[in-house]
Amino acid sequence: MAIVHLIAEKGLSERLQSCMEGKKIIGYRRLREQDIEIGQPLRHSVHSETGALLLKKGYVIKDEVQRNKLVNQKVYIYASPDKPGSAAYRSGLARAQQEKESDRLVDVFEWVESHYGLLAIIYQEFARGPDETTRAKVNLLAERIHRAAEKHHDGLLAAIHLAEGKAYSHIKAFHVAVLCEVLGTRIGIGPAQRVSLVAAGLTHDVGMWQLQDELQLREEPLTDEQWQQIRKHPTTTVALLKKAGVVDPTWLQAVQQHHERLNGSGYPQGLKENQIAQVARVLAVADTFAAMVRQRGDRDKRLPKEALRDIFLSRGEEIDGTLAQLFIKELGMFPPGSACRLVSGEIGIAVGPGTSAAAPDVEVIFDHDGQPMKRAVLRDTTSKGFAVREIVPLPEHPARQALLAKMWDKVPKKGRL
């Protein structure tokens, strides 16, 4: 039904807001099932959340399906107000409160934690057998990451970098998705295609995530069967995605080709150069980096600088040369969330690029004697005496989480801006 598409997701209009708070236009309220008699003309015009007219008074709703669809949308009518104190009035207030509540601001760690939860559900569904609702969940998560990353990508990258005790497959996919958004923006991929790319980032390995997590513990070489499974996983994943009703060609192509390499050494098809789509190349760089900076059963994690070194050295051979350069430029040697020791001896966290990616802004939380500080202090690492000397493991700090949470702006929980 056309209405569904007409409803712009823009947040509550001021008018509606005041109505919700019971101030002025109390007659504007959410449409309820009892407002509609099937087969009879509508008694009220129906408006979108933002106040746009969707259906004129007198329009006839033909059947229950149509009615339910309408009621389930957030649509509104001008009608006699619910009596204050009545059950309907109270539930309206409660709903308004709930809607405000659900869009509250949370710190980047909470944001990542709650969306990690959604990703874990998505992965479970892919394991059990995905359907249309699984796809819808991925779309929702991709859309939220896309929106939140516009202003908060440093915070998101840092929270992902500092996340502990997460499943390798899940947190790596989360990381890849945010990196895809960041790099995609940098090279001028449009917003709609970026959402598809982020969705691909979230799901690029769902065809083998259990194997991936099992391999975390392995000490022996891969068996032939495991090798086969790995070589086939882009294809297996695409099949699973199709099963979940994914038809988006950008999403499917990025996943299908994310292990293809420019020089033809990749898999499953051994495609070369221009046979590999741009979105797949972006996904490949993001995936390579996100995998290298995490520990895996068969190897230690590597410092960002070492990972970027490998990416740079394989430019033009395996990895798109332009993308490699822009990726390094965008992320820098000390990406957000890295714990850095400065020349001053202080230790802090890189919060984002300062004047350049080579010189991040660092919030120090340990003084030069290694004593935990009560408050974080921002250092400009281009200035004398505060240059970054090295990346270090972050020492224990009694107020670590509280201090970290304040380093980045809060994010609307639903990723709205």
Place this chain on the structure above:
Amino acid sequence: MSKFVFDDSLRLGITLIDEQHSRFIGYINDTWDALERGDSSAEFLPILNQLLDYVVEHFSCEEALMREHGYPGYRDHKERHNQTAAELFDFDLRLLVNDREESAAFLNFLTAWLRNHILVVDKELATFLRDKGIS
């Protein structure tokens, strides 16, 4: 005083490449100056951090020009870039913080490398590009 002068012998006549070389030399000179002022060798760490970032940009830019114009010496030239990039990435800048001799040696390496690279491999590339009418 600048240790490394970007004089006409280093100018190759390809504007984009010349501009980048002059910036590159600027970074190296800043580092020399910081070392010679000698208050604290830690001072030039930010410059060195910047340098790595800049090397990536400069190499990528030269290589993009080579690809665009189908330069026959591309693979060889890129391989030389790779060797230097690997050395720079692997170089442990921490060593420089408290060791002035290491620092001077490192800068000597960079200076000699850049001079040689401009006069030999980049010169060949510039000749090729000029023949194609690029300046």
